[in-house]
Amino acid sequence: MKCLVIGGGAAGLMAGCALARGGAEVVILERQARVGRKLLATGNGRCNFTNTAAGPEYYAGSRREISAVLRQYPARRVLEIFEEMGVPGVVDAEGRAYPGSNQASSVLDALRLTLAEAGGREETGFDVVSIEKKKSEFLLTSADGRREKSRKVLLAAGSPAAPQLGGTAAGAELLKKFGHRAEDFRPILTPLTTETEPIRGLKGLRVRCQAMLLEGETVVCRESGEALFSENGVSGICVMQLSRHLRGLKQPRLELNFVPAYVQSALFERARRLEMRRLEDFLNGMLPKKLGICLMRRIGLSDLNRTAGSLSRREMSALWNAMSRFSLKITGTCGFDHAQAASGGLDLADFSAETLESRKVPGLYAAGEVLNVDGDCGGFNLQWAWASALTAAEAMLRENDGILGR
Numbered sequence: 300m301k302c303l304v305i306g307g308g309a310a311g312l313m314a315g316c317a318l319a320r321g322g323a324e325v326v327i328l329e330r331q332a333r334v335g336r337k338l339l340a341t342g343n344g345r346c347n348f349t350n351t352a353a354g355p356e357y358y359a360g361s362r363r364e365i366s367a368v369l370r371q372y373p374a375r376r377v378l379e380i381f382e383e384m385g386v387p388g389v390v391d392a393e394g395r396a397y398p399g400s401n402q403a404s405s406v407l408d409a410l411r412l413t414l415a416e417a418g419g420r421e422e423t424g425f426d427v428v429s430i431e432k433k434k435s436e437f438l439l440t441s442a443d444g445r446r447e448k449s450r451k452v453l454l455a456a457g458s459p460a461a462p463q464l465g466g467t468a469a470g471a472e473l474l475k476k477f478g479h480r481a482e483d484f485r486p487i488l489t490p491l492t493t494e495t496e497p498i499r500g501l502k503g504l505r506v507r508c509q510a511m512l513l514e515g516e517t518v519v520c521r522e523s524g525e526a527l528f529s530e531n532g533v534s535g536i537c538v539m540q541l542s543r544h545l546r547g548l549k550q551p552r553l554e555l556n557f558v559p560a561y562v563q564s565a566l567f568e569r570a571r572r573l574e575m576r577r578l579e580d581f582l583n584g585m586l587p588k589k590l591g592i593c594l595m596r597r598i599g600l601s602d603l604n605r606t607a608g609s610l611s612r613r614e615m616s617a618l619w620n621a622m623s624r625f626s627l628k629i630t631g632t633c634g635f636d637h638a639q640a641a642s643g644g645l646d647l648a649d650f651s652a653e654t655l656e657s658r659k660v661p662g663l664y665a666a667g668e669v670l671n672v673d674g675d676c677g678g679f680n681l682q683w684a685w686a687s688a689l690t691a692a693e694a695m696l697r698e699n700d701g702i703l704g705r
């Protein structure tokens with residue numbers, strides 16, 4: 300049985316391996332010159348390839364289908380499959396798994412080697428621009444006029460996140476003509492742009508904090524971790540996570556608490572203990588020096604040669620507020636170019652939850668980010684790519700006539 304896979308990313312490669320190992324004749328059609336480019340960039344080149352906590356609560360999208368897929372291929376199973384391919388996973392305290400080698404390239408190598416060992420083939424530079432179905436056979440045509448035929452096709456064309464690594468929305472578009480519904484893609488897990496005046500001089504600074512997304516006084520969500528300041532906003536995993544919840548918010552704000560482990564009285568006590576310290580040095584040890592100075596300036600303290608003991612109660616309260624409720628107007632996000640993932644994509648309701656076969660076009664399957672599922676940072680998006688790819692591949696091998704019983 301021949302199977303065509305559109306897209307040689309995480310999902311396409313994993314599906315290709317499973318199909319080839321299951322005895323299918325597999326061709327992976329990849330529009331770029333190389334497969335797995337995005338995979339190489341994951342986890343800062345280390346590839347956080349799954350998370351042992353992965354359950355539907357870490358994802359946005361249709362709960363029923365996501366649960367069904369993750370039940371079939373939980374993180375534990377994905378870890379075993381990679382171990383079989385020669386990549387043992389090392390799991391950290393938060394459940395994030397990395398390859399033993401700590402290199403994303405070894406994950407890509409393992410997938411490509413497994414595919415080749417099982418007789419699967421990669422066809423690069425093959426940009427699928429049309430899918431036609433003639434009787435029970437699909438005809439796929441590339442931008443340069445090449446053609447491929449088969450009775451089973453898996454669409455694993457990803458999302459437009461990170462276009463510099465090949466991200467595109469074109470894959471989802473291919474299925475619209477078959478009546479598939481799709482939600483527009485939006486960048487997520489991307490840095491936020493904010494008003495810039497309050498963060499002037501902080502570029503490059505990393506600070507542990509609690510980050511909150513607010514609309515008015517309502518807390519939309521909160522995350523803890525490291526924030527990283529840039530010229531025009533804030534990134535860092537905890538802030539990028541918040542970008543998943545920005546949609547539809549009016550005048551959203553980012554609030555950073557740099558001192559979640561302290562109470563206000565600790566600052567008053569510190570001022571008593573260190574009363575002779577100049578303001579310039581007063582917060583040193585508690586916060587990075589640059590940030591301390593920025594906060595003093597923000598509350599209008601311009602003479603930093605003053606001593607901590609000279610701060611009035613009102614100034615101390617203002618300082619505490621600046622440290623624990625550092626508020627920034629959010630102006631937008633850094634878009635797809637800096638996004639690790641996208642929300643939106645093909646509506647899961649148009650696919651069987653058990654097989655990921657299209658309910659509209661029998662014999663056509665989809666997996667990975669092209670589907671309207673997105674997960675938290677921490678290995679959840681790749682877990683979805685593997686689990687959905689394996690679910691679809693298993694069904695493609697099993698169901699010679701498709702779910703609708705033709």
Ligand SMILES: Cc1cc2nc3c(=O)[nH]c(=O)nc-3n(C[C@H](O)[C@H](O)[C@H](O)COP(=O)(O)OP(=O)(O)OC[C@H]3O[C@@H](n4cnc5c(N)ncnc54)[C@H](O)[C@@H]3O)c2cc1C
Pocket residue numbers: 305306307308309310311328329330331334335336337338340341342343346347348349425426427428455456457458460461464465466467469470638639640666667668669677678679680681682684
């Ligand atoms: C910088 C960065 C870091 C990340 N880090 C992590 C991480 O550590 N952990 C994690 O879980 N997730 C991470 N992600 C997210 C993760 O990489 C994606 O969720 C995952 O790659 C999605 O897999 P996919 O196979 O669906 O899509 P992709 O991996 O994007 O693959 C899709 C492939 O399809 C090809 N294609 C598209 N259209 C066509 C067409 N018409 N014809 C032929 N080929 C086509 C594309 O060229 C591409 O190669 C990161 C993402 C980025 C950008």
